[in-house]
Amino acid sequence: MLNLKQTCLIKNVTIVNADERMDNYDVYIKDGVIQHIGRLIEIEADEVIDGVNQYLLPGFIDMHIHGSAGSDAMDATPESLHIMAKSLLKEGTTSFLATTMTQSIDKIEEALKNLAVFKSGKDEAEMVGVHLEGPFVSKKRAGAQPLEHIIPPQLSLFQRFQELSGYRIKEVTVAPETDGGFEFVENVAKTGVVVSIGHSDATFEEVQKAVVLGVKQGTHLYNQMRPFHHRDPGVVGGTLLLPEIQAEIIVDFIHSHQESVKLAYQMKGADHIILITDAMRAKGLPYGDYDLGGQLVHVTESGAHLENGALAGSVLKMDQALRNMKETTNCTLQELVAMTSFNAAKQLNLTGKGRIKEHYDADLVLLDKDLKIQKTIKKGNVIKNL
Numbered sequence: 001m002l003n004l005k006q007t008c009l010i011k012n013v014t015i016v017n018a019d020e021r022m023d024n025y026d027v028y029i030k031d032g033v034i035q036h037i038g039r040l041i042e043i044e045a046d047e048v049i050d051g052v053n054q055y056l057l058p059g060f061i062d063m064h065i066h067g068s069a070g071s072d073a074m075d076a077t078p079e080s081l082h083i084m085a086k087s088l089l090k091e092g093t094t095s096f097l098a099t100t101m102t103q104s105i106d107k108i109e110e111a112l113k114n115l116a117v118f119k120s121g122k123d124e125a126e127m128v129g130v131h132l133e134g135p136f137v138s139k140k141r142a143g144a145q146p147l148e149h150i151i152p153p154q155l156s157l158f159q160r161f162q163e164l165s166g167y168r169i170k171e172v173t174v175a176p177e178t179d180g181g182f183e184f185v186e187n188v189a190k191t192g193v194v195v196s197i198g199h200s201d202a203t204f205e206e207v208q209k210a211v212v213l214g215v216k217q218g219t220h221l222y223n224q225m226r227p228f229h230h231r232d233p234g235v236v237g238g239t240l241l242l243p244e245i246q247a248e249i250i251v252d253f254i255h256s257h258q259e260s261v262k263l264a265y266q267m268k269g270a271d272h273i274i275l276i277t278d279a280m281r282a283k284g285l286p287y288g289d290y291d292l293g294g295q296l297v298h299v300t301e302s303g304a305h306l307e308n309g310a311l312a313g314s315v316l317k318m319d320q321a322l323r324n325m326k327e328t329t330n331c332t333l334q335e336l337v338a339m340t341s342f343n344a345a346k347q348l349n350l351t352g353k354g355r356i357k358e359h360y361d362a363d364l365v366l367l368d369k370d371l372k373i374q375k376t377i378k379k380g381n382v383i384k385n386l
Contacts, residue, residue, distance in 0.1 A: 006030060006031060006046055006380070007028070007029065007030045007044075007045040007046045007047070007380075008028075008029040008030075008045055008046065008047045008048075008049065008362075008377070008380060008382060009026060009027070009028050009029070009041065009043065009045035009047070009048045009049070010026065010027040010029075010048075010049045010051045010056060010364075010366070011026050011041075011048060011049065011050055011051055011052075012024050012025075012026065012050065012051050012052045013025060013026070013027065013049075013051025013052075013054055013055070013056045013366070014051070014054065014055050014056065015027065015037070015056050015356050016055050016056065016057050016333045016334060016336075016337055016356075017058070017334065017337055017342070017355055017356055017357075018271075018334055018335075018337045018338040018341075018342035018343075018354075018355070019334060020334065021333060021334060022037075024039065025037060025038065025039060026038060026039065026040065026041040027056065027356070027364075028041050028043055028045065029045075029362040029377070029380045030380070031380065032361065032362055032379035032380040032381075033359060033360070033361060033362055033380070034356065034357065034358055034359065034360050034361075034362050035358065035359075036358060037356070037357070037358055047382060049366070049375065049382070051366065053368070053369060054366050054367060054368055054369075054374060055333060055366070055367045055368075055369075055371075056356060056364055056365070056366055056367075057092075057333075057336070057337055057340070057341070057356075057364070057365045057367060058337060058340075058341040058342065058345075058353065058354050058355055058356055058363060058364065058365070059092060059093065059094025059095065059341065059353070059363035059364055059365055059376065059377070059378065060091070060092045060093045060094065060095075060275075060318040060319070060322075060340045060341055060365065061093070061094070061095045061096065061128075061340070061341045061344035061345055061348075061350070061353065061354065062088070062093045062095075062096040062097070062276055062277055062279075062318055062344075063096075063097045063131060063171060063248065063274060063276055063344050063347070063348070064097065064099050064131055064133070064171075064219070064220065064248055064276035064277070064278050065084075065088075065093075065096050065097070065098070065099055065276070065277050065278065065279050066099045066100075066101060066278070066279060066280050066281070066292070066313055067080075067084055067279060067280050067281035067282075067283065067313075068083075068084045068087045068088060068279055068281065068283040068284055069083050069084060069086075069087035069281070069283065069284045069285065070083065070281050070282075070285060071083040071084040071087075071281055072084070072280065072281045072291075072292070073098040073099055073100055073111060073115065073130075074100060074101060074103060074107065074111050074293060075111075076107070076110040076111045076113070076114045077114060078114065078117075078118060081098065081114070081115070081118050081127065082120075082121060082124060084098075085120045085121070085124035085125045085126075085127060086121070086123060086124045086125075087283075087284055088124075088125035088318075089123070089124065089125050089376045089378060089383050090284070090317075090373075090376070090383075091317035091318045091319045091320075091373070092318055092319045092322075092365040092367075092373050092376050093125050093318045094125050094126060094353075094363035094364075094365075094376065094377075094378050095125060095126045095127075095128045095350070095353060095363065096125055096126075096127060096128065097127075097128065097129050097130060097131040097170060097171055097348075098115055098118075098127050098129075098130050098131070099130070099131040099132075099133050099278075100112070100130065100131070100132055100133060100134070101133050101134050101144075101145060101292070101293050102133070102134030102135040102137065102142075102145035102146055102149045102150055102293070103134075103135070103146065103149050103293050103294070104149055105135075105157070108132075108135065108161065109160075109161070109164055112130065112161055112164040112165040112169075113164050113165075115127070115130050115165055115166075115168060116164060116165050116166035116168060117166070122378070122379070122381050123378070123381065123383060124378070125378065126363075126378070126379075128170070128348060128350060128353075129168050129169065129170030129171070129348065130165050130168045130169045130170060130171075131169075131170065131171040131172070131173070132158075132161060132169050132171070132172040132173065133145075133172075133173040133198070133199075133219065134149075134150065134173065134199070135149050135150050135151050136151065136152065136153040136154070136158070136172070136173075136174045136175065136178070136181075136184065137150055137173065137174065137175045137178075137198065137199030137200070137224075138150075138175035138177070138178055138199055138200050138201045140201040141175065141199045141200055141201050141224040141225065141226070142199060142224070143199060143223065143224040143310055143311065143312075144292060144293070144295065144297075144306055144310055144311065144312040144313065145199060145293075146293060146294070146295065152178050152179040152180050152181070153174055153175075153176075153178060153179075153180050153181050153183075153184035153185075154180065154184070155180075155183065155184055155187050155188070158172065158184070158188060162191075162193075169193060170193060170194060170348055171193065171194040171195075171196055171217070171347075171348075172188060172193055172194070172195055172196065173196045173197075173198040173199060173219040174188075174195060174196070174197065174198070174200075175197070175198070175199055175200035175201065175202065176197060176200065176202055176206060176207075176209075176210035176213075176215065177200060177201060177202040177203070177206045177210075181210075182209060182210065182213055185210050185213045185214050185215055186213040186214055188214070189213065189214020189215070189216075190214070192349075194216060194217050194347055194348065195214050195215050195216065195217070196215070196216075196217035196218060196219045196248070197210055197215045197217070197218055197219065197225075197235060197238075197239070197245070198218065198219025198220065198224065198225070199219065199224045199225075200224075200225060200226065200235050201226045201235075202226060202234070202235050202238070203226070203232055203234065204232060204233040204234060204235075204237050204238050207234075207235055207237075207238030207239070207242065208238065208242065211238075211242050211244045211245065215244075215245065216244055216245060216246060216347070217245060217246045217247075217248065217274070217347065218235070218238075218239035218245050218246070218247045218248060219248055220248050220249070220250050220255065220276065220278055221236070221239055221240075221247040221248060221249050221256070221264055222236055222249075222255070222256050222260055222264075223250070223255050223256070223311065225239065228240075240263075240264065240267045240268065241267070243272065245272070246272055246273070246274050246343060246347060247264060247268050247272060247273050247274065248274050248275075248276045248278075249261065249264055249273055249274070249275060249276065250276060250277065250278050250314055250316060250321075251275060251316070251321045251324045251325050251328070252303070252314050252315075252316040252320075252321070252324065253324060254302065254303040254311070254314065255278075255303075255311060255314060258328050261324075261325070261328050261329070262328055262329055265325075265328075265329045265331065270331055270332075270334075270335035270336075270338045270339050271338055271343065272343070273338075273339045273343065274339060274343050274344050274347070275318065275321045275322065275325060275339045275340050276321075277314055277316040277317065277318055277321060278313050278314050278316070279313060279314050279315060279316055279317075280292050280297065280304055280312060280313035280314070280315070282297070282299040282304060282315050283314075283315040283316070283317065284315070284317075285299075285315075287299050287300050287301065290304075292304075292306075292312050292313060295312065297312040297313075299315060303315075318340060319365075319367075319371070319372070319373050321340075322336050322339075322340055322371060323371050325339060326371060341353070341354040341355075342354040342355060361379060362377055362378075362379055362380040363377065363378055363379065364376070364377040365377070
């Protein structure tokens with residue numbers, strides 16, 4: 001349910017940013033923006049929230065999500081995007097990159113045209129851009145990306161995709177070692193798009209070269225990456241070792257073992273990790289059979305898998321990813337903010353998000369001491385009945 005009141009005052013709450021924790025503070029929100037942060041703010045508000053014994057975090061930003069609640073970005077309908085965006089608020093995600101996948105050029109273009117004109121509603125997470133995952137990936141590391149539609153990176157085609165999306169593509173996953181890949185990385189990076197190495201069979205040396213040319217992120221660390229070997233560290237080794245790379249991680253303990261998550265945390269540090277869900281349409285729905293890019297996906301307690309056994313995205317929610325990360329690493333609340341919002345906002349140049357600060361967007365998540373969501377606030381709108 002959406003509360004359309006224009007002002008809100010959160011009292012006596014613990015504010016958590018990536019670099020600070022402020023106990024017993026008040027936050028005053030008006031017209032979707034944080035107007036004032038201080039102690040004992042005395043002002044009338046349409047709604048007053050008691051924040052005692054609760055944490056206030058910036059709203060989560062999911063840079064890699066395909067679908068949720070029965071909908072998918074590749075459905076190419078506004079209805080699907082609205083359903084997806086509304087459902088994400090339940091898990092504390094206030095901003096997201098709608099993520100496409102490898103398909104025929106026609107289907108990708110159809111999805112991009114739909115994404116170009118999409119505008120999130122007041123009771124929905126904000127689509128802040130598009131993540132183009134495929135078709136410019138390696139057939140050797142396809143995973144759930146359909147082999148028949150994988151093609152070498154083509155700058156001219158990407159430019160067409162970008163135009164059709166209304167220049168909303170903010171991240172692209174690419175295998176730089178494929179034909180034309182390095183030239184693609186260099187040229188796309190110059191446009192400000194986040195170039196992420198993923199579904200890649202690159203050697204460590206090729207990863208190094210790609211980083212020099214502009215790669216600054218790694219798509220779902222460990223998964224569909226050339227694995228680490230002591231004589232060839234591969235993409236996994238490159239992502240872990242090179243400080244220029246921000247590592248996306250799906251912390252559902254299906255895509256990565258708990259100790260692998262701990263390794264990434266110890267190697268990269270919280271300031272170089274971005275928690276993502278890589279969720280598909282079955283998120284939030286019962287176990288069963290679902291579609292992903294025209295492929296049958298079996299969703300069970302052991303995850304989402306194609307008929308050949310390959311993992312096909314996740315059904316992970318961002319709030320669960322946060323709790324899983326805390327459980328595995330015992331990281332601080334400040335580090336959790338870095339990994340769930342601040343780092344993503346920085347990568348995407350979202351200057352008004354990822355931080356609880358005066359004049360920033362009032363995109364917030366209120367958590368109890370067990371890190372369970374109590375309320376999500378999107379642009380000052382308090383979403384209840386989660």
